[in-house]
Amino acid sequence: MPTQEMTAENFATTVDTNDIVIVDFWADWCGPCKQFAPVFEASSAKNPDIVYAKVDTEAQQALAAQANITAIPTLMVFKDQTLIFNQAGALPPQALDSLIEQVRAVDIPALKAQAEAEAAAGTPSDS
Secondary structure, X not given: OOOEEOOOOOHHHHHHOOOEEEEEEEXXXXXXXXXXXXXXXXXXXXXXXXXXXXXXOOOOHHHHHHOOOOOOOEEEEEEOXXXXXXXXXXXXXXXXXXXXXXXXXXXXXXXXXXXXXXXXXXXOOOO
């Protein structure tokens, strides 16, 4: 699946209606962004079940600010509407492949249940 342009208008819908979404925050003037672009495109061709989206931080400044983007490229990965990866810097192809394998293995319901259990255990009782 080719990469798609992500905007403030389609961000929530894209994340909410797809199992895995990988978002590349980039800008045309950014050298590392330009170097990472072919890696991102090649990965999208190898993983047609994943949505690959690009946010032009110059054209989508409000979205970049809302996502707290302070360096580019920044890669965010959402699985089952949950942000599970957020890191600045371009990844080499092998690292991106490894990240995708790890993302596929993440059990979001189990993570949420564990977080809820930890929160409940850490909450003082009202006695």
